[in-house]
Amino acid sequence: MTLPIALDAMGGDFAPGEIIAGAKRAVDELGLSVILVGVPELIGDPHGLEVFACSEVIAMDDDPAGSVRRKKDSSLVRAAELVRDGKASAMVSAGNTGATMASALLRMGRLPGVVRPCIATPIPNPGRTPSVLVDAGANSECTAEMLVQFAQMGSVFVQAHYGVETPTIGLLSIGEESSKGTSLVKETHALLAELGSLKFHGNVEGRDLIPSPVDVVVTDGFTGNVALKTLEGALKFFFSTVLGVIGTNDETKAAGNVLYEYLLPIVGKLNPENQGGAMLLGLNGICVISHGSSNATAIMNALRVAAEMDKAGVVEKLRLAIRPDQS
Amino acid sequence: MTLPIALDAMGGDFAPGEIIAGAKRAVDELGLSVILVGVPELIGDPHGLEVFACSEVIAMDDDPAGSVRRKKDSSLVRAAELVRDGKASAMVSAGNTGATMASALLRMGRLPGVVRPCIATPIPNPGRTPSVLVDAGANSECTAEMLVQFAQMGSVFVQAHYGVETPTIGLLSIGEESSKGTSLVKETHALLAELGSLKFHGNVEGRDLIPSPVDVVVTDGFTGNVALKTLEGALKFFFSTVLGVIGTNDETKAAGNVLYEYLLPIVGKLNPENQGGAMLLGLNGICVISHGSSNATAIMNALRVAAEMDKAGVVEKLRLAIRPDQS
Numbered sequence: 001m002t003l004p005i006a007l008d009a010m011g012g013d014f015a016p017g018e019i020i021a022g023a024k025r026a027v028d029e030l031g032l033s034v035i036l037v038g039v040p041e042l043i044g045d046p047h048g049l050e051v052f053a054c055s056e057v058i059a060m061d062d063d064p065a066g067s068v069r070r071k072k073d074s075s076l077v078r079a080a081e082l083v084r085d086g087k088a089s090a091m092v093s094a095g096n097t098g099a100t101m102a103s104a105l106l107r108m109g110r111l112p113g114v115v116r117p118c119i120a121t122p123i124p125n126p127g128r129t130p131s132v133l134v135d136a137g138a139n140s141e142c143t144a145e146m147l148v149q150f151a152q153m154g155s156v157f158v159q160a161h162y163g164v165e166t167p168t169i170g171l172l173s174i175g176e177e178s179s180k181g182t183s184l185v186k187e188t189h190a191l192l193a194e195l196g197s198l199k200f201h202g203n204v205e206g207r208d209l210i211p212s213p214v215d216v217v218v219t220d221g222f223t224g225n226v227a228l229k230t231l232e233g234a235l236k237f238f239f240s241t242v243l244g245v246i247g248t249n250d251e252t253k254a255a256g257n258v259l260y261e262y263l264l265p266i267v268g269k270l271n272p273e274n275q276g277g278a279m280l281l282g283l284n285g286i287c288v289i290s291h292g293s294s295n296a297t298a299i300m301n302a303l304r305v306a307a308e309m310d311k312a313g314v315v316e317k318l319r320l321a322i323r324p325d326q327s
Numbered sequence: 328m329t330l331p332i333a334l335d336a337m338g339g340d341f342a343p344g345e346i347i348a349g350a351k352r353a354v355d356e357l358g359l360s361v362i363l364v365g366v367p368e369l370i371g372d373p374h375g376l377e378v379f380a381c382s383e384v385i386a387m388d389d390d391p392a393g394s395v396r397r398k399k400d401s402s403l404v405r406a407a408e409l410v411r412d413g414k415a416s417a418m419v420s421a422g423n424t425g426a427t428m429a430s431a432l433l434r435m436g437r438l439p440g441v442v443r444p445c446i447a448t449p450i451p452n453p454g455r456t457p458s459v460l461v462d463a464g465a466n467s468e469c470t471a472e473m474l475v476q477f478a479q480m481g482s483v484f485v486q487a488h489y490g491v492e493t494p495t496i497g498l499l500s501i502g503e504e505s506s507k508g509t510s511l512v513k514e515t516h517a518l519l520a521e522l523g524s525l526k527f528h529g530n531v532e533g534r535d536l537i538p539s540p541v542d543v544v545v546t547d548g549f550t551g552n553v554a555l556k557t558l559e560g561a562l563k564f565f566f567s568t569v570l571g572v573i574g575t576n577d578e579t580k581a582a583g584n585v586l587y588e589y590l591l592p593i594v595g596k597l598n599p600e601n602q603g604g605a606m607l608l609g610l611n612g613i614c615v616i617s618h619g620s621s622n623a624t625a626i627m628n629a630l631r632v633a634a635e636m637d638k639a640g641v642v643e644k645l646r647l648a649i650r651p652d653q654s
Binding site for chain 1: 453467499500555558568569590
């Protein structure tokens with residue numbers, strides 16, 4: 001029997017409507033098993049889905065650590081407990097990212113030997129498997145040991161999830177030479193170069209994020225988050241610029257109609273809502289974080305990714321890769 | 328009498344051909360005065376431009392500090408000396424960025440009170456003046472005091488160069504709240520919020536780089552360089568994607584021809600070669616760093632920016648803004 005995925009019905013800018021709609025589609029179209037975690041009066045009609053009732057909601061702007069401590073009967077905390085207690089295979093939330101991380105960390109706990117869990121965010125590479133950015137925002141301040149673990153966890157994830165046999169690892173810096181970057185980057189470079197178990201490509205730069213020459217891009221959570229949002233902002237800016245040009249007059253609109261057929265599938269691949277969200281790696285359980293602005297499609301994709309991670313045994317593979325004696 | 332701008336004729340991927348061609352255009356089209364600094368045998372025909380002869384060249388991949396120390400008769404070092412000695416109004420180079428910074432810093436020196444000079448890179452904002460990213464790569468590791476000075480210098484530059492009366496300052500972080508980011512960012516946030524002399528907008532994120540809600544984006548040189556290259560890479564990727572789509576077949580090519588008329592002026596504005604390069608702020612003189620891949624147009628624009636900075640009295644305005652008693 002497959003365990004259901006615990007979905008935070010209260011989290012996200014369009015909760016609960018789009019969240020429930022996404023869950024319904026995941027059940028109907030993908031055959032997944034989903035349990036909605038939320039306040040029944042706020043959920044309203046669950047459209048035939050199972051509901052795990054709770055009484056509290058952590059708001060998008062609540063203080064992460066404090067709210068998880070105070071709101072013990074919140075949908076986020078309860079979803080994490082369902083995973084901890086073996087009643088759900090994974091949790092998914094489009095809610096307060098910090099509180100999602102805190103709930104998952106506090107309730108599921110870390111895998112033995114993991115210093116700090118990290119956020120892995122896939123960045124599409126047209127024509128091949130995505131590259132995965134670790135850490136995309138969980139840890140603003142990192143040590144070299146943490147970055148090496150992020151590299152290991154990212155590598156295991158890419159192997160298990162995308163079937164890449166020997167993922168290549170790039171260290172995000174400001175020049176290809178090992179002498180470039182902060183002291184943290186230089187120290188990490190030396191450690192990764194020594195480590196025989198990973199295929200270290202060397203330093204990569206911001207311009208190597210899309211398309212990327214490597215499967216895993218390693219950086220601290222501050223730089224990773226800035227780079228990811230810069231990338232999203234730039235693509236959004238350029239796309240809206242092209243749309244603006246197409247809307248100029250009847251002639252440009254007609255030209256746009258010709259190009260849309262070819263352009264839209266590419267834009268679709270780049271759209272974060274089709275990526276399935278970001279994964280927390282290093283926990284004793286699966287946690288997928290969807291964009292705050294998630295619509296039903298984004299939620300369905302996040303549920304799909306959670307199910308795929310479960311099926312691929314990502315957590316067990318991470319457990320084997322990060323042995324306690326390395327901590 | 329206007330002093331000439333000292334142009335490193337040896338620096339850049341397309342030196343000396345494109346460098347000299349750019350200088351010639353700056354003289355003919357913009358009426359600027361330019362002196363080529365380089366090895367006469369390598370320069371060949373100077374096309375009527377004045378040449379300051381030297382015997383050495385710092386290569387693109389030379390160690391910056393070491394090469395500046397060893398190659399005392401190099402074009403980069405001599406160009407910086409011409410500014411120091413009051414024989415040139417500014418220096419411009421598309422060569423080794425680190426060596427350009429080192430030459431300028433060692434020969435011109437810092438303005439009194441400046442802890443560390445920074446690189447200011449304009450990022451275009453369609454429809455209004457560019458925002459300026461400081462530090463875009465000079466200092467990988469920074470203190471909060473340095474970041475506050477970058478904000479001050481960026482503000483003075485935007486005021487003098489773009490005529491923005493009260494430039495707004497954004498601090499690059501991973502969330503708008505003052506509690507977000509590294510300890511460096513939080514400390515800098517507190518200092519900027521206290522400082523009455525600057526118009527502090529608060530934190531901005533990677534997605535606020537283009538278009539930007541602020542005139543100056545402040546960050547450490549590591550994060551700034553990663554963000555800038557991410558932006559450049561994303562725009563290049565998206566533009567080449569659109570070009571690929573347009574090249575699909577005759578129908579899409581015809582559609583592309585309709586759109587080019589409107590798209591190309593925008594792309595032109597985004598193109599780094601039209602930006603005029605990056606400026607070193609905080610030195611006792613003007614130094615403009617052009618892209619390594621600069622063609623004649625890029626060099627002409629870098630010379631134009633150097634002349635504008637001279638005319639606007641940016642160095643004197645920086646000197647007044649950064650008083651020694653603040654150091």
